[in-house]
Amino acid sequence: MTKIALVTGASSGIGQAAALGLAADGHAVVVADINEAGGRDTVRLLEAQGAQALFVRTDVTREEDCQFLVGRTLERFGRLDAAFNNAGIAGYALLLGDHTLAQWQRVLDVNLTGVFNCMRAEIAAMQDTGGAIVNTASIMGLVASPGGSAYCAAKHGVIGLTKAAALEYARHGIRVNAVCPGYIETPMTVGEETIFPQKKIAAAVDRVALRRMARPEEVAEMVVWLASERASYVTGSSFAVDGGVTASV
Numbered sequence: 722m723t724k725i726a727l728v729t730g731a732s733s734g735i736g737q738a739a740a741l742g743l744a745a746d747g748h749a750v751v752v753a754d755i756n757e758a759g760g761r762d763t764v765r766l767l768e769a770q771g772a773q774a775l776f777v778r779t780d781v782t783r784e785e786d787c788q789f790l791v792g793r794t795l796e797r798f799g800r801l802d803a804a805f806n807n808a809g810i811a812g813y814a815l816l817l818g819d820h821t822l823a824q825w826q827r828v829l830d831v832n833l834t835g836v837f838n839c840m841r842a843e844i845a846a847m848q849d850t851g852g853a854i855v856n857t858a859s860i861m862g863l864v865a866s867p868g869g870s871a872y873c874a875a876k877h878g879v880i881g882l883t884k885a886a887a888l889e890y891a892r893h894g895i896r897v898n899a900v901c902p903g904y905i906e907t908p909m910t911v912g913e914e915t916i917f918p919q920k921k922i923a924a925a926v927d928r929v930a931l932r933r934m935a936r937p938e939e940v941a942e943m944v945v946w947l948a949s950e951r952a953s954y955v956t957g958s959s960f961a962v963d964g965g966v967t968a969s970v
């Protein structure tokens with residue numbers, strides 16, 4: 722039987738790679754993002770792979786968008802088996818005291834409240850059938866670095882939310898886990914749109930045991946596994962895919 726997955730932030734980067742990975746693992750995929758052009762590209766790639774796919778424009782900061790996303794998924798496919806809550810934005814390279822309240826709130830809204838909004842809708846859809854939820858945290862959910870306190874707080878929050886939800890909904894057969902990427906080559910970190918100075922990225926990669934950034938597909942492998950029955954005894958956990966960064970002091 723075809724399983725049904727939804728992926729937020731699926732227009733590019735890790736989300737797009739995970740959408741393609743989930744399709745290769747037998748899922749029809751609902752692609753959710755604020756970026757419509759990218760979302761339609763992902764749908765084309767999915768269909769070229771022979772998968773069923775649907776794009777639903779979704780701003781994860783809006784509760785009604787997240788409810789609509791899950792509603793459309795149920796309407797089109799009748800069930801929801803797996804959800805990857807991955808939409809996110811880079812934080813500001815600022816000391817805590819230099820953040821404005823609006824900057825802090827923006828990062829928390831997308832990176833933490835966005836996950837909460839999606840999980841509320843997904844859990845309601847999975848209560849009777851069970852399912853698997855994977856949330857994107859970051860190595861910044863496990864450790865910290867100076868100059869990114871809002872992002873770091875949001876990603877630590879995602880891990881806490883993941884653990885609490887795993888405990889609360891285990892009896893409904895819903896597993897909830899988080900993936901913690903290290904330095905991944907996506908539009909967030911490389912290319913024209915990145916806000917990160919490439920010198921800073923190069924310095925960060927120097928501290929990676931494997932001495933390179935990852936491809937988004939390398940994170941997607943973990944997501945696909947966590948979403949599958951192969952991870953049937955795994956819940957409430959967070960998995961670093963970071964080339965060894967967090968293993969080091």
Ligand SMILES: NC(=O)c1ccc[n+]([C@@H]2O[C@H](COP(=O)([O-])OP(=O)(O)OC[C@H]3O[C@@H](n4cnc5c(N)ncnc54)[C@H](O)[C@@H]3O)[C@@H](O)[C@H]2O)c1
Binds near residue numbers: 734831
């Ligand atoms: N790239 C890295 O090195 C890295 C490391 C750790 C964690 N992450 C996390 O991985 C996730 C994916 O990032 P990526 O690296 O693939 O970057 P990306 O910029 O390629 O993808 C992020 C996607 O999220 C979407 N998005 C942003 N705000 C949204 C909103 N309000 N509603 C819906 N969609 C929204 C964007 O349009 C984009 O398609 C993010 O949560 C990010 O924090 C990335």
